[in-house]
Amino acid sequence: MPVGNIAPPKTIYPIQGIHIGITAAGVRYKNRDDLVVFEIVDTAKTVAVTTQNRCCAAPVHIVRAHLQLDAPHHPSVEKSVTATELSPRYLVINTGNANAATGEAGRQRALQVCEALAAKTDCAIQQVLPFSTGVIGEVFNSEAVIQGLDASLANLAADNWLAAANAIRTTDTIAKVASEAATVDNRAAPYHVTGISKGAGMIRPNMATMLGFVATDANIAKPLLQQMLYELTNVSFNRITVDGDTSTNDCCVLIATGDERSELIETSDHPHYAAIFNTMQSVFVRLATLIVRDGEGATKFITVKVTGGATTQDCCDVAYAVAHSPLVKTAFFASDPNWGRILAAVGYSKALHINPETIDISLDDVSICTRGQLDATYTEAQGQAVMSRPEITIHIDLGVGEATDTVYTCDLSEEYVRINADYRS
Amino acid sequence: MPVGNIAPPKTIYPIQGIHIGITAAGVRYKNRDDLVVFEIVDTAKTVAVTTQNRCCAAPVHIVRAHLQLDAPHHPSVEKSVTATELSPRYLVINTGNANAATGEAGRQRALQVCEALAAKTDCAIQQVLPFSTGVIGEVFNSEAVIQGLDASLANLAADNWLAAANAIRTTDTIAKVASEAATVDNRAAPYHVTGISKGAGMIRPNMATMLGFVATDANIAKPLLQQMLYELTNVSFNRITVDGDTSTNDCCVLIATGDERSELIETSDHPHYAAIFNTMQSVFVRLATLIVRDGEGATKFITVKVTGGATTQDCCDVAYAVAHSPLVKTAFFASDPNWGRILAAVGYSKALHINPETIDISLDDVSICTRGQLDATYTEAQGQAVMSRPEITIHIDLGVGEATDTVYTCDLSEEYVRINADYRS
Numbered sequence: 001m002p003v004g005n006i007a008p009p010k011t012i013y014p015i016q017g018i019h020i021g022i023t024a025a026g027v028r029y030k031n032r033d034d035l036v037v038f039e040i041v042d043t044a045k046t047v048a049v050t051t052q053n054r055c056c057a058a059p060v061h062i063v064r065a066h067l068q069l070d071a072p073h074h075p076s077v078e079k080s081v082t083a084t085e086l087s088p089r090y091l092v093i094n095t096g097n098a099n100a101a102t103g104e105a106g107r108q109r110a111l112q113v114c115e116a117l118a119a120k121t122d123c124a125i126q127q128v129l130p131f132s133t134g135v136i137g138e139v140f141n142s143e144a145v146i147q148g149l150d151a152s153l154a155n156l157a158a159d160n161w162l163a164a165a166n167a168i169r170t171t172d173t174i175a176k177v178a179s180e181a182a183t184v185d186n187r188a189a190p191y192h193v194t195g196i197s198k199g200a201g202m203i204r205p206n207m208a209t210m211l212g213f214v215a216t217d218a219n220i221a222k223p224l225l226q227q228m229l230y231e232l233t234n235v236s237f238n239r240i241t242v243d244g245d246t247s248t249n250d251c252c253v254l255i256a257t258g259d260e261r262s263e264l265i266e267t268s269d270h271p272h273y274a275a276i277f278n279t280m281q282s283v284f285v286r287l288a289t290l291i292v293r294d295g296e297g298a299t300k301f302i303t304v305k306v307t308g309g310a311t312t313q314d315c316c317d318v319a320y321a322v323a324h325s326p327l328v329k330t331a332f333f334a335s336d337p338n339w340g341r342i343l344a345a346v347g348y349s350k351a352l353h354i355n356p357e358t359i360d361i362s363l364d365d366v367s368i369c370t371r372g373q374l375d376a377t378y379t380e381a382q383g384q385a386v387m388s389r390p391e392i393t394i395h396i397d398l399g400v401g402e403a404t405d406t407v408y409t410c411d412l413s414e415e416y417v418r419i420n421a422d423y424r425s
Numbered sequence: 426m427p428v429g430n431i432a433p434p435k436t437i438y439p440i441q442g443i444h445i446g447i448t449a450a451g452v453r454y455k456n457r458d459d460l461v462v463f464e465i466v467d468t469a470k471t472v473a474v475t476t477q478n479r480c481c482a483a484p485v486h487i488v489r490a491h492l493q494l495d496a497p498h499h500p501s502v503e504k505s506v507t508a509t510e511l512s513p514r515y516l517v518i519n520t521g522n523a524n525a526a527t528g529e530a531g532r533q534r535a536l537q538v539c540e541a542l543a544a545k546t547d548c549a550i551q552q553v554l555p556f557s558t559g560v561i562g563e564v565f566n567s568e569a570v571i572q573g574l575d576a577s578l579a580n581l582a583a584d585n586w587l588a589a590a591n592a593i594r595t596t597d598t599i600a601k602v603a604s605e606a607a608t609v610d611n612r613a614a615p616y617h618v619t620g621i622s623k624g625a626g627m628i629r630p631n632m633a634t635m636l637g638f639v640a641t642d643a644n645i646a647k648p649l650l651q652q653m654l655y656e657l658t659n660v661s662f663n664r665i666t667v668d669g670d671t672s673t674n675d676c677c678v679l680i681a682t683g684d685e686r687s688e689l690i691e692t693s694d695h696p697h698y699a700a701i702f703n704t705m706q707s708v709f710v711r712l713a714t715l716i717v718r719d720g721e722g723a724t725k726f727i728t729v730k731v732t733g734g735a736t737t738q739d740c741c742d743v744a745y746a747v748a749h750s751p752l753v754k755t756a757f758f759a760s761d762p763n764w765g766r767i768l769a770a771v772g773y774s775k776a777l778h779i780n781p782e783t784i785d786i787s788l789d790d791v792s793i794c795t796r797g798q799l800d801a802t803y804t805e806a807q808g809q810a811v812m813s814r815p816e817i818t819i820h821i822d823l824g825v826g827e828a829t830d831t832v833y834t835c836d837l838s839e840e841y842v843r844i845n846a847d848y849r850s
Binding site: 055098100136243244248325331336338339340341343346348373374413 | 564626627755763764782794841
């Protein structure tokens, strides 16, 4: 059962210039939507970040090649496409098969999908970006995807965000959508930011989440948009973990569809920048934390907030050590305020500047450890009370500096084991 | 249920110069032995390695101070003891309370135990090494330990190794003992190596295991003995993981009791060295793998063997990434040959030299992945057959070099979650 508020937004703003088509192509699952096509207006700017897993999936190689991303391209992909400055016009996303560990044949099959979609829509193959999620290591059923393209193109619509979020689910139990508006001075209309994500297991993104697609109607220059995407993922998708497993298929795409009718935003000094960035951050953090709330077997949503560190990296390392610890996660599942496990994880984290005698730990508003020892005012009753909540913040103050960082995670339950033992995802 | 052959050796060789006393001191558990005293002959050489967890326990600070180990000593401990060249005469080991995250009071209480034992046995306080295991962050019940010393000293005996292994258990379901003899040319009697260990959870030792105590009757110079201990832990206790949590209390002690009646072994060139080292290695690996076989909730014993790496560190990083992956571990629990999860873990490991297209993976004698893709000869029936075995070797050939390394782990079951959710260890 997902934890806490997981409802989709009451209003999901369509983004001008984005149309989404969906169909049930039968890639692996039967009788459910599994194929999504995004159509993007030709004036839009599109940027992406991809997984740092070296055994990355075939579509990831192709996304990198088509977007000329600074990542090691696969030679045969580089040869087969000529990178251009043409802006992406279509995203094609399937669930049920990750097309990972499928070698050269997998890359050819992903390219065939791009080729078919390009032919049907009269764009260049490089203007199609493919994304896959599902089981790793099985032959990619490109025939089913290609057969499903016509149906997807036939129902392209501006208001299909929620349906798309549903269609890209694997072990996800909920559709993940976020949508917000940003009002800025001296502009008649607000900006809008809408996005979807998917993921519930194999979640420890490194540069991106399992899959995330976010669009805005602001007119943002491409270099700034790419920089914004790095910054946004580093406070959202790059700060979550369910099980510490970095996927082969992680990709996150950010699209800005605004054209010359909207002011061009080229630098972070622009007066509209802060409002747009803050709204995007809110959408990104919501999409990322929805993944944690829907983490496989999760019964608790845990925010690990680290303050007082010497560096942000130290804070991040400490937060991840705590967020990954199976002993901490099982203690939270059991509602046991076993803070010694938290302190042990701080101690073995990769952080460089740790002083055991300056560490404070609290759970929400309950101080449990002061200067490395049990807080004299702490009672087990206080600990039990806070641990029974479905959403808990672990606040660790390292007491050696001013840096901070935050990571989001969930507990580890018997259900996590059952899901991953019973289901080949 | 522990996995595979976990029986103690038919013959447990006493080690000349070592006597062990045991009692039920009531530190935390009732009606069971929980306190062990090792008495060591004064001519023995004793070396140790300790945890790299920065939030290490009070007794670890004192062991480091008393042995003058190269580790950051706690100022107040350094002040309270004058390090000497006196050889350790007593080890005092309790279970039920780790005396970790207990601050200055914890260190004073650990020193009081050393002081009491030194007074009763007329040795220097620096000649007593304290070890604790159990719950973290609770006041250390030194009164109970001190009251139990007389009873422990009263039953000192050479043949108490198995009883000692039982007495230091926490969540361990079995006593962990190994004992072997090494026959060498031109020597009337064989050398003997006997040791015990404990640990089942919070297992990802970094320089040592939860607790391990090994002794030999060989006469080995102290500098060589320390070097041997580093090498031995790096192929045994430093190559196992249950849950990836590095404990606050890990310590491993190696004692050589041989005196001038036995040839002094000062370098690895000595003709007896190889036989003794190999026997020690066998004992160390057995003690370490017994911890994995008894891993909390374990149903399978998994050897992750990595070959063909550019460096040993790469192989170690890959092996640990696979051994830590909750997705790999739950797949093994389910007997599901989901090799995509193994490949994904190889891809996100810290190893520097990974080529996805040269990776081979086999499970025991079944080749499942060749050059990064499904092996054409592989059948699901083969995979199912091998996965149903209780002991499985995952062999990963990176195909980029000649280095190798091996890590031992177990699967992740619902029982692991139950144990750590139900029990405050």
